Each structure stands twice: as structure tokens, then as C-alpha cells.
Amino acid sequence: MTGPSIENGDKTLLHMREEWRTEAAFAVSPPVAPSFGRRKRRLRDIDLVVDLAEEPLSLRWWRGVATLSALFAMIAIVAPTPFEPLPAVPIDRIGSAEAEQYRDIAIAPLSSGSETGVRMAASALVQPLSEAPDRPFVELFARLGAGDTLGRMLSRSGVSYAEADAAQRLVAAAAPGGVTPGTSFSIKLGRSSPSGLRPIERIMFRAGLDTTVTLTRSAEGLKVGISKVAVDNRPLRIRGRVGDGLYWALRASGVSPQAAGEYLRAIGGQIDVGDAIGPNDRFDLIVANRRTANGESQEGPLLYAAIERMGGHNVRLMKWTLNGRTDWVDANGAGRQVAATVWPVAGRITSGFGLRVHPILRFARMHRGIDFGAGYGAPIVAAADGQVTASGWSGGYGRQVRIAHGGGIATTYSHMSRLVAEPGSFVRQGQLIGYVGSSGLSTGPHLHYEVLRNGTAVNPLSVRLGSRALLEGPELERFKAHLAKLMAVRSPSGA
Structure with missing residues (x-):
């Protein structure tokens, strides 16, 4: 019984080995396609587009060379004789005289205000008419x-x-x-x-x-x-409520940007127009004006500027010319000159008055003035009338100008790049005295501006120079008469 069982087991093992060999051979070697039903290669299967940089001197490379040669031969057969570029649209070439005319008419007038005064010359493209009606x-x-x-x-x-x-x-x-x-x-x-x-x-x-x-x-x-043409030369008076903002209230009332700016500068010399004016305050200004019957008008300079304040004193100023100089005169004081200071440079305040850490010395010290940030070379003007007492180098202040204004008030202008004012000279408010620089102990171009009262530095933002009597006698009477004439002018609204 043992013999037959072993013999059957051997046969089974041999059968399994044969199946494993068959499967392994099939997995390694791909199946061979049958010989029947194979498509024959045709002419269209030949790749005529050959990159001659690949497979040089191979059969495929020689086929590409043959194709390129055939294309050149075909072009040589069909090309016209002689071989030359195809004709294009003829170009109308102009002469030097016509080119000069084109330049005068087209380019030169745009840069020099059309001052050539010549007409364009006709070119060959112009077709003359046998006759044309004349207007x-x-x-x-x-x-x-x-x-x-x-x-x-x-x-x-x-x-x-x-x-x-x-x-x-x-x-x-x-x-x-x-x-x-x-x-x-x-x-x-x-x-x-x-x-x-x-x-x-x-x-x-x-x-x-x-x-x-x-x-x-x-x-x-x-x-x-x-x-x-008949012209009405009566001044124009404009009044209104400040509301949300003085400037925009002026513009909404018909005041021109120039007159509104001059009004703000005049009033701003007496009070802080940003904080000291409330929405219920009323502005009042008079400008020179010329009007024709057909509605044309020409605005003149500002003559009178006033603000009626609900919680403070009213400001009333009238422009007056004396000895060739025009100043704003206090209409409340009937002839006192308004001597307010002006900003010495066009720029924003970058450092205020008081104790601070010095940007170079790096320790706390008193900042005796205010700094204005301005570009190098920006003009600096006198804040008020006065006499130049010093103009030159002043240690850490660099190039400095000092001006005495009377009443113990003096102003200094430091870190200049160039000085204009001469020592001992008299300057008027707004007169050029130098240019912004960075001389002395300075980290960059700016103006250091100080106001001194009896030699002690005070906050420039709190200083208003005292007014002085300007008019008296007959001149004062003329001033009062002109003021009364302006006060008789009524605004268009009747207010």
C-alpha cells in the first residue's frame, strides 16, 4: 500500500513543477504575435520630418537629407527668373523741402507754441482737382x-x-x-x-x-x-456759517481758492483756525470784484477778513497800504498794525518744543525750539519784521541767522546750507534770509526755529508779536472812512 501512494505523489509533484515552469516562462517572455493578420508597412508610415542633428549618417538621417534636397530642387524649378524679392507697395519718398514742411507743421508747433506760421506742402499723394467751388x-x-x-x-x-x-x-x-x-x-x-x-x-x-x-x-x-462795456466795480461781500470746516464753508459760498487761502492766512495770524473756531462761528470777507451786465465777473484781491466767534473775541482785519507797503490792520483797534509771525519755511513740524532725547548726543536735553522738515535748499524767510543781529556759524547750530523784532523778542534760524541775510540789515516779514541745510549737529536737512523773549527760549507756537500803532491823524481818518465804505457793502443774500 505504501508503494502505490508514493508513486502517485511523485506524479502529482512533477505535474505542479511543469505548470510552474510554463507560467514563469510566460511571465518573462512576451507572447509572440501570430504571423497571420499582420499589417504591411506603407509609404505614409515613413517619417519625412527628420532632425539632422540626431543620428548622423544613419539611414533615417540620409532620408532627411534627401527630403531637404528635394524641397530645394522644387523651389528652384517653380521660382521666377531672375530670383528677386516680391514687389511691395511703392513708397512715396519726399524731398528735403517737404520733410522740412512736415517738421514745421507736425512737431515744432507742439514744443514752441505753433510759432512757425507755415502751411504744409502738398506731396505726390495729393490729387489736384480740376475745379473746386470757392467759399x-x-x-x-x-x-x-x-x-x-x-x-x-x-x-x-x-x-x-x-x-x-x-x-x-x-x-x-x-x-x-x-x-x-x-x-x-x-x-x-x-x-x-x-x-x-x-x-x-x-x-x-x-x-x-x-x-x-x-x-x-x-x-x-x-x-x-x-x-x-459797462462794468460794476463794487466789492463783493460773502458771509456764512463755519459748519464742519472753515475752508470748505468758504469754497461752498463761492470764494475762490486764492481768496480762501489768503483769508485763512490773515485770520490764522490772530487765532488758531483749527481749534479756536467753532461750527456756529460766522465768517465775513470782502473781495474786490468787477461784473458786467451779461454776468461776466473778474475777482480781485481780498480787502477785508473777519470772523465772528460765539465763545471768544471777534477778529476784524482790513488790508491797508501805507508808504508803498500793504499790511493787515486791526479794524477793531482802528489803525493798529497786525504783527503776527508766519512760518519761516514750507514744511511740517517734525519735533516740538520741550524735553527730548537728542538724536546725536543720545541723552535727554531741552529742545529750545521746533524743527521743520523740509528738502535741502528750500527757502527760509523771516517770520516777522526786524533787524539781523547775527548771520554766520554758531557751533552746533551750524549756519544761523538771528533777527531782533523789538520788545525783547528775537528769532533764530539754524542748520542752514547757505546764508542770504547780512548782519545789521533790516528784513521784512516773508523776506528770504537763507536756505535749508544740515550744518552743525544735524541728522538731516531741516530748520531749527527758536523764539526768544528777553533771551529765554519760549514755545514758538504760543508767540504772537504785539501790535503797534500804525495810523494816526489824517491817515487814520481815511482808514476809518474806507472801513465804513466797506461795511456798507451787502452780501448777495442780504445778510
């Missing part, structure tokens, strides 16, 4: 540009040089002050001559708010006429 007259509207003249403007419009020059001389005699840029001209030209030029029939323009100049053609030639 009996031409009406134009032109505006005089900056750097331009009436003569050149008329020449560009088709007027002869001689007649344009004659018109310019007549206009210069009729308007001795000259014609300002931006003036509008109404021009009428007559029938053109065989040379293409047209005569002047009429020219009209406003030489000023109250003057109209007209040039007309007569039997004797051009004739100039001047007509006056």
Missing part, C-alpha cells in the same frame, strides 16, 4: 496760445504776411497792455485770391473785461474800433 467767406474761432502772436495765428489761417502784420500793429495800438494768452478771437476772412490767400473782413476780441476791440475792412483798409 465767399470763412468764419473762424481761434484762441491765442502761450508764446504765439496774432500775426502768426492769422498767417496760419490763410492771411497774407503783410496784412497779418498790419492787423497785429493795429491791435497793439488799441490794447497797449497786450493780448493775454487764452484770449478768444472771432475771425471772418473774405474770398480767396488766385494765390490762395484771403483778406481780413472782421476780427473781434475782448481786450479786457470792459473793452471790446473790432477790426473791420473799409475802403481805406483795416480800421480798428474800441467799444466799452
